[in-house]
Amino acid sequence: MQRLRLRITGTVQGVGFRPHLHRLALQLSLTGAAGNDDNGVWCEIQGTQDDLAVFVDRVAAEAPPLARVESLHSTVMPCVDHDRKFLIAGSSGGSDTVVAGVPADASACSACLAEIRDPGNRRYGYPFTCCVDCGPRYTVVQRLPYDRERTSMARFALCDLCEAEYLAPTDRRHHAQAVCCADCGPQLSLRFSTGEACHGGTLEAAATLEAGDPLEATAALKASDPLEAAAALLKKGRIVAVKGVGGYQLTCRADDAAAVTRLRQRKQRDEKPFALLVASLAAANELVWLDDLAQRALCGPEAPIVLAPRRESALVATQVAAQVAPDTKLLGVMLPASPLHALLTDAVGVALVCTSGNLSDEPIVIDDTVAAAELAPLVDAILSHDRVIERRADDSVAHVVNGDFQLLRRARGYAPTTLQLNNSGAPVLAVGAELKNTVCLALGNRAHLSVHLGDLEHPSALDAFEVAVADLLELTRAMPELIVHDQHPEYLSTKFACSVDLAPRLGVQHHHAHLASCLADSGFVGEVIGLIFDGIGWGTDGVLWGGEVLVGDAGGYERFAHLRAVPMPGGAAAIRQPWRMALAHLHEAFGTDLPQLDSLAEHHSKAEQVLLQCRAGQAMMTTSLGRLFDAVAAMCAIRQTVSYEGQAAIGLEQAAGSCERRYPVVISAGSPAVIDPTPLIIAVTDDLLAGRHPSEISGSFHRWVADVAVAAAQQAREATGLSAAALSGGVFQNRLLSELLATDLQQCGFTVLSHRQVPPNDGGISLGQAAVGRAMMAK
Numbered sequence: 001m002q003r004l005r006l007r008i009t010g011t012v013q014g015v016g017f018r019p020h021l022h023r024l025a026l027q028l029s030l031t032g033a034a035g036n037d038d039n040g041v042w043c044e045i046q047g048t049q050d051d052l053a054v055f056v057d058r059v060a061a062e063a064p065p066l067a068r069v070e071s072l073h074s075t076v077m078p079c080v081d082h083d084r085k086f087l088i089a090g091s092s093g094g095s096d097t098v099v100a101g102v103p104a105d106a107s108a109c110s111a112c113l114a115e116i117r118d119p120g121n122r123r124y125g126y127p128f129t130c131c132v133d134c135g136p137r138y139t140v141v142q143r144l145p146y147d148r149e150r151t152s153m154a155r156f157a158l159c160d161l162c163e164a165e166y167l168a169p170t171d172r173r174h175h176a177q178a179v180c181c182a183d184c185g186p187q188l189s190l191r192f193s194t195g196e197a198c199h200g201g202t203l204e205a206a207a208t209l210e211a212g213d214p215l216e217a218t219a220a221l222k223a224s225d226p227l228e229a230a231a232a233l234l235k236k237g238r239i240v241a242v243k244g245v246g247g248y249q250l251t252c253r254a255d256d257a258a259a260v261t262r263l264r265q266r267k268q269r270d271e272k273p274f275a276l277l278v279a280s281l282a283a284a285n286e287l288v289w290l291d292d293l294a295q296r297a298l299c300g301p302e303a304p305i306v307l308a309p310r311r312e313s314a315l316v317a318t319q320v321a322a323q324v325a326p327d328t329k330l331l332g333v334m335l336p337a338s339p340l341h342a343l344l345t346d347a348v349g350v351a352l353v354c355t356s357g358n359l360s361d362e363p364i365v366i367d368d369t370v371a372a373a374e375l376a377p378l379v380d381a382i383l384s385h386d387r388v389i390e391r392r393a394d395d396s397v398a399h400v401v402n403g404d405f406q407l408l409r410r411a412r413g414y415a416p417t418t419l420q421l422n423n424s425g426a427p428v429l430a431v432g433a434e435l436k437n438t439v440c441l442a443l444g445n446r447a448h449l450s451v452h453l454g455d456l457e458h459p460s461a462l463d464a465f466e467v468a469v470a471d472l473l474e475l476t477r478a479m480p481e482l483i484v485h486d487q488h489p490e491y492l493s494t495k496f497a498c499s500v501d502l503a504p505r506l507g508v509q510h511h512h513a514h515l516a517s518c519l520a521d522s523g524f525v526g527e528v529i530g531l532i533f534d535g536i537g538w539g540t541d542g543v544l545w546g547g548e549v550l551v552g553d554a555g556g557y558e559r560f561a562h563l564r565a566v567p568m569p570g571g572a573a574a575i576r577q578p579w580r581m582a583l584a585h586l587h588e589a590f591g592t593d594l595p596q597l598d599s600l601a602e603h604h605s606k607a608e609q610v611l612l613q614c615r616a617g618q619a620m621m622t623t624s625l626g627r628l629f630d631a632v633a634a635m636c637a638i639r640q641t642v643s644y645e646g647q648a649a650i651g652l653e654q655a656a657g658s659c660e661r662r663y664p665v666v667i668s669a670g671s672p673a674v675i676d677p678t679p680l681i682i683a684v685t686d687d688l689l690a691g692r693h694p695s696e697i698s699g700s701f702h703r704w705v706a707d708v709a710v711a712a713a714q715q716a717r718e719a720t721g722l723s724a725a726a727l728s729g730g731v732f733q734n735r736l737l738s739e740l741l742a743t744d745l746q747q748c749g750f751t752v753l754s755h756r757q758v759p760p761n762d763g764g765i766s767l768g769q770a771a772v773g774r775a776m777m778a779k
Helices: 017-027 049-061 110-116 160-167 203-210 214-220 226-235 257-267 281-287 292-299 314-319 339-348 368-378 459-476 492-499 510-522 578-590 598-615 625-635 647-655 678-689 694-720 735-747 762-778
Strands: 002-011 031-037 040-047 068-077 086-088 188-192 240-243 248-253 275-277 305-309 330-334 352-356 381-385 397-401 404-409 428-430 440-443 446-449 482-486 505-508 528-538 544-553 556-563 566-568 620-622 673-675 724-728 751-753
Touching: 002 049, 017 031, 017 040, 017 049, 017 086, 040 049, 049 068, 110 339, 188 226, 226 240, 226 248, 226 339, 226 381, 240 339, 240 368, 248 257, 248 368, 257 352, 257 368, 281 292, 281 314, 281 330, 292 305, 292 397, 292 404, 339 352, 368 381, 397 735, 404 762, 428 459, 428 762, 440 459, 440 762, 446 762, 459 492, 482 492, 482 762, 492 505, 505 510, 505 762, 510 528, 510 544, 510 724, 510 751, 510 762, 528 625, 528 694, 544 620, 544 625, 544 694, 556 694, 566 578, 578 598, 578 625, 578 678, 598 625, 625 647, 625 678, 625 694, 647 694, 647 735, 673 694, 678 694, 694 735, 724 735, 735 751
Parallel strands: 031 086, 240 381, 275 330, 305 397, 428 482, 482 505, 528 724, 556 673, 724 751
Antiparallel strands: 002 040, 002 068, 031 040, 188 381, 240 248, 248 352, 275 352, 305 330, 397 404, 428 440, 440 446, 528 544, 544 556, 566 620
């Protein structure tokens, strides 16, 4: 006989890992115990040496679907005589810090979906059905270790049937912490935006609401079900707020142009595309082109929004109003993230617009009182429930690029799953950037990355950011020894870092953080050539960088090359009005004798003022490739102004045709070398004056960007001997460019590193900041 003590780390709490160990022990007639603690899962197991070897082999190999075993260590212990069976022990805590990660929320599994659709099942129609393989985790946990009494489910005492399932070793709800049913779990409620309660659901009553009398409709809807009532309202073209897994969402019929238009007006979201909630993979495939990887992602436990090319068919035109995603060839689709969403889509029978419950640029609402006050003016009714959302988690967004699945927004389903770091060290807190903010805590050899928090320009987003920082430190009981922030002095995240007295501070250059983020994401150790292309980031020379070729790693970098700096007339106005960047680049190319482009004719009256700013040195200078995208988009009459970040660049990508024609590439020698866009601007101007179609110009422009990047990377390789290239920055959300450049680099013998686990945009900055902080502390 032999006895082992196992220490298992990774995503092993809240995913059915202890019941998994229990089942293995029963199958092999082993005795012992297992429990959760601050470091993960511990297990003491006793039996024959051969059986123990089989047990250890099967622990990770047959782990539950949501589990991720990162390490398994065993030590031999003295055998005991009193073991008679295998027990699941109570959780224990008390460590100085919590290394165990918080499990992410998981969409409804196929077994639970089958139950809620089976009239003979006791959970038929129950919207909070879950098991060890699915359901809420991150959004209900209050503190670790993860057990029911430390979640917002604690207030719901289990009924006898649910308790029996919870205690039965062979049941898939064995120790499922959010288990419940209609007799003992959360309940739905529906209220009109007037505050009047609505308890039922018939089309006739919804039609009464259509006539404009919510009180009469309330009286008519007394007897039935809140979900059916919400579905009836949606069918009649109404807007309904739904309390989802990680926050409230605003929904309406996707095929109802009037409803979508009202939602845009109320939410103050003029043109940015809405996501679509569809009932099934088959329904998604009717709307968009999905390869195998995209289909697997849609159906996975993370249930992200997947951006994919829309199908050009009459069916799509009838199912999706033009107002859902104007001026784009892509649609964002997602499958139900919970049984509530599944039941709602079943009842409505058509695709739904499903967008964050907030005004544009504000955080998603999670509090019921706030929802009643702030969402009521946006909707006709609110479908809510009495399970508290402990922390917000918006929907994740991703797409397939270069044959891999790449996150564009890391939130529900993915966060806060930890990421492996290449080294261990002191706790480091990184507070991210201004836009698409996330925060990151490097603890041990793990990076605890928050969900997407949004843009900190809005006061409520800044409040959510501060709550997220406090929550991360409270959950892990960690005290950082270094706080890392962006070097931009006006970023609110920078100001926060400089205002708190937690630890020494370190400012990290924005694009260095992008480089380090890509390396940490890829698990790559060593120096690389970094192609870091984005909108803007504060440079060490006072210029707003954004078209950078760096050489280095988390421990340091050199600026090998960059796009030539041009004025950014009007500052932030140039971001909202791409025509300003077009005039700035034309001025650099042609001086005061500007060519007369029809696309810019409406701005001729403002040109003198803009050019005066450029000549007088009154404008900030920028090397941004993102702003060059804006300039070419404006020149091509694709976008003169934008209503959301990246809109002009997205339009330019969508317009691209063949990428075979090439524009001239000029990189001047120097340290750093300078990429000159002037020959490009001249060539684009000549093409426009010659009547060449914008699709051809856009295709050639994308080819030029790839050519410039490859040429600069080759020069860097000749100078350094490095042959790995890291692609990071918001420009690499552009799928066309990413695929062009990766293919060209690989053909030239480069190893290409791209983002997968965190976004290439500023949502990955905090991970890079943490990696730089760790590297600096190690020096």
